[in-house]
Amino acid sequence: MTLVTDPAAPRIAIVGATGAVGSTLIELLEERALRHRELHLVASSRSAGRLIPVGGRPYEVQALEDFDFGLVDLAFFSAGTGVSAEWVPGAVAKGALVIDNTNAFRMDPGTPLVVPQVNFRTLDEPPESGIIANPNCSTIPLVRVLQPVERRWGVRQAVVSTYQAASGQGHHGVEELLEGSELALRDPDAELPAERFRPPLAFNVVPFIDVLQDSGFTLEEEKMVRESRKILDLAHLDVTTTCVRVPVVNCHSAAVWIEADAPVDRDELIALLSAQPEVTVHDAENRAAFPTPLEAGHPDHVHVGRVRVSPHNPRGFWLWLVSDNLRVGAALNAVQIAEYVLGRGFLAGGTR
Amino acid sequence: MTLVTDPAAPRIAIVGATGAVGSTLIELLEERALRHRELHLVASSRSAGRLIPVGGRPYEVQALEDFDFGLVDLAFFSAGTGVSAEWVPGAVAKGALVIDNTNAFRMDPGTPLVVPQVNFRTLDEPPESGIIANPNCSTIPLVRVLQPVERRWGVRQAVVSTYQAASGQGHHGVEELLEGSELALRDPDAELPAERFRPPLAFNVVPFIDVLQDSGFTLEEEKMVRESRKILDLAHLDVTTTCVRVPVVNCHSAAVWIEADAPVDRDELIALLSAQPEVTVHDAENRAAFPTPLEAGHPDHVHVGRVRVSPHNPRGFWLWLVSDNLRVGAALNAVQIAEYVLGRGFLAGGTR
Known part of the structure; x- marks a missing residue:
């Protein structure tokens, strides 16, 4: 699918672009042809330099530490609560509207917590904090x-x-489940990986x-x-x-x-x-x-x-x-928030 | 473990001896050294003739159709509700006390439904129907x-x-889960077996x-x-x-x-x-x-x-x-009923 860039549309950053929710956001941006002028993929310095194809062309992942949020109008954050707590305020200060997919600001009184199908009215005014929070997947x-x-x-x-599901713990969670399942099938007494899930999740249920x-x-x-x-x-x-x-x-x-x-x-x-x-x-x-x-x-x-x-x-x-949980419970909800905000016109570049 | 046979103890049959609950019953009979004079392993004619080691010696599985319940004082049934509905009344008529692990007689007013830790008092008198029902695993x-x-x-x-768990559907349920998991790991698009669980249970949850x-x-x-x-x-x-x-x-x-x-x-x-x-x-x-x-x-x-x-x-x-679910939820509860009944002495051979 080709991604249409629109000179009157906002410049967008996706922070956590290599993660499970970030990849899903990119997929949805393509599927739903979300209007935008520029797209910046941002992640930890470990992933910087990686090329990710979006709408048929490669985008280079930029390191969060070096990224200038003054370059974008809208930033999606889905790189963990710690990353959002540290970097979202700076992004807002530089003028970006943030749609945050972590727990960092959900209960902040100046930040609306939005499920567009349920409480879109909370977006009638631009958020006081400059942040719109995406609720938890469940x-x-x-x-x-x-x-x-x-x-x-x-x-x-x-x-x-x-x-x-395991994907709630991202790509690593899924890998750990699959690797553990393979090991357990080969040898029922095998010691299974238990980094993301403790005790191991393979052929188990973990109420914590x-x-x-x-x-x-x-x-x-x-x-x-x-x-x-x-x-x-x-x-x-x-x-x-x-x-x-x-x-x-x-x-x-x-x-x-x-x-x-x-x-x-x-x-x-x-x-x-x-x-x-x-x-x-x-x-x-x-x-x-x-x-x-x-x-x-x-x-x-x-x-x-x-x-x-x-x-x-x-x-x-x-x-x-x-x-x-990656779409309805995370990325799709965030994209639907963006679509609504674009329609409301209080996002730079989103007036038309 | 050697199984001590006691000339003053009851003669026991296990119907469904090759199934998941039946195998667990045999394990528990050995572990807990349940007093008995004779042990008969009974199953469908498909399994007849198989040898199953119990307490160090082989027991030949007998076909249910040919088995004479007049030979036993106590019969455990765990071969499915249909089998119990058909065969338990005959076993009782022949004088066997039946501990039934199926849904066939649980709600029958003349049949106590027993969890020994909870309502052992319902065993103060011999059951009117000649049957004691074991509740469902959950x-x-x-x-x-x-x-x-x-x-x-x-x-x-x-x-x-x-x-x-899959073992609630017996050995075949477990096999289907493991086989399906192997197939799914090899090829995420593989068609998975769905005979016991529909849709397939591997990497899925089925609310039915x-x-x-x-x-x-x-x-x-x-x-x-x-x-x-x-x-x-x-x-x-x-x-x-x-x-x-x-x-x-x-x-x-x-x-x-x-x-x-x-x-x-x-x-x-x-x-x-x-x-x-x-x-x-x-x-x-x-x-x-x-x-x-x-x-x-x-x-x-x-x-x-x-x-x-x-x-x-x-x-x-x-x-x-x-x-x-195979022990606490089924076989152990049945064995604990038998132990209690033996202690009460209203079972033939159970007076000492």
């Missing part, structure tokens, strides 16, 4: 279904157990993602609660979660139990969810149909299945969610 | 923790998401176990509700569940959310669970410690970790459970 599909349910029936409580917080929950688990509250603007929303890594390459799943404030009708629930943008409900007609990471369907949709109201609690129901 | 660990919680605080609701019921829940999911109610003798217990198969060879896990009727203190909860027989709590001291299928520890224990009370709902808490 928060995004959840709020996409939680918002319509909350508006229709009210949510007393959401109880979420996740089944998160990111670091422990004072509450006893992990950071991954706390993110889902506080991000959902901020995105849905419901300060007391009761979301509770156990986040578990599973030996899947890509696509996060979640078993979501929602107890509403009023009885829920399954047909109405399915109609409501089916009407959401980029949501596919698999078991509207055939109750035995459901999405899985390997066979979900459209990679840009939130996939819903196993929709069932409890026979002994008419206010409670289950949903099974599957979505591509 | 029900057993749940009721082991649910009972003490219910007695201490009351249970408003339990919300359970499972992470179930057993067949669909009218409620929209699967049979596996319904079992957990109704079996828990029967075992705990709580007709209105609110348990709701999503049962998911994961690419793990052996050991089921579950993320269990329990909302109690009163605020729960974490230290007291941990003390309570730690005091249960054959339950190990991993995060009593180190909150970052947790069990996984690959590294749970003692294969005969229910392993508990990630014990945490919700910061915004003091009555609600999470547990992460891991247990060996």
Whole structure:
């Protein structure tokens, strides 16, 4: 696909361009032909000098340390929370609008936390901080279904157990899973690599993602609660979660139990969810149909299945969610934020 | 290990002796030196004639069709619900007490459904039907923790998401997972076997176990509700569940959310669970410690970790459970029933 450059469009940088989310951002820029005048690929000095083809021509990766953010209007950051904490303020000071895919600024009051399908209105004004934060991969599909349910029936409580893929730990996470799986198949007593996942993820499930917080929950688990509250603007929303890594390459799943404030009708629930943008409900007609990471369907949709109201609690129901964590849960959401911002016209070069 | 045969002990048959649960039963008979006078290994005619070493000597597998249950005092059945439905009544008519590991008689009012650590009192009298039912693999660990919680605080609701291993589908399930994983590693586009698991389980998670019921829940999911109610003798217990198969060879896990009727203190909860027989709590001291299928520890224990009370709902808490589904979830429970029954003395040959 050729990338059309547009002299009236913004100059864009992708920081973390060699990572799993960065590569997906580049893919989406091509697929969706996001308007831009220039594209800069930025990464750590280790990757500097690498050539990455975009829209048919090679782009040289530039070292973050040497990059001048004064050259761009919009910068996507997806190189880890530490990198964003250190470099985003400088990029903003140089005049770039930042769409940050890390945890660094999500809870900052001057930074909107945006899922365009859910709270695009928070982008009606340019962000105070100069930053727009992209939520965590497992928060995004959840709020996409939680918002319509909350508006229709009210949510007393959401109880979420996740089944998160190795790609959430980037390329290295996927490599570690595949390498460990190969070793384990060859020799069941082999010592498996356990750098990204401890204990090893191959033929295992690991109920611990990111670091422990004072509450006893992990950071991954706390993110889902506080991000959902901020995105849905419901300060007391009761979301509770156990986040578990599973030996899947890509696509996060979640078993979501929602107890509403009023009885829920399954047909109405399915109609409501089916009407959401980029949501596919698999078991509207055939109750035995459901999405899985390997066979979900459209990679840009939130996939819903196993929709069932409890026979002994008419206010409670289950949903099974599957979505591509690199696209829906990260890069696509960031690109959709950029598309919205371009449309609003408060980005340099984005007025036409 | 040598198997001691005891002239005063019962004659035992294992039906389904070549299957995953049957093999585990044989292992446990040896390990725990279950007293018996004779041992008969029974399976389908396909497996008849095979020699299986037990306690150092070979036992010939006999065909179920030809087997005379008048020769035994006690028969373990674990060859599938259909086989039990067809053959158990005849075995009982011939005078054998049956410990049945299938779904065939679990909800029969004349058949106790037993987890010895939880409701051994239901064995105070010989079962009316001549059958004692062993609960489903994912029900057993749940009721082991649910009972003490219910007695201490009351249970408003339990919300359970499972992470179930391939061995729940027997030897063939494990083979299919391993074969599929090998193929997928060699060629990501390979067509994977999908006979036991559909879609394929390798590098996937499949939220559908057993067949669909009218409620929209699967049979596996319904079992957990109704079996828990029967075992705990709580007709209105609110348990709701999503049962998911994961690419793990052996050991089921579950993320269990329990909302109690009163605020729960974490230290007291941990003390309570730690005091249960054959339950190990991993995060009593180190909150970052947790069990996984690959590294749970003692294969005969229910392993508990990630014990945490919700910061915004003091009555609600999470547990992460891991247990060996072939042992704790099936064969060990059956053997512990047999041990209890032998002790009670209402089994022929079990009076001494």
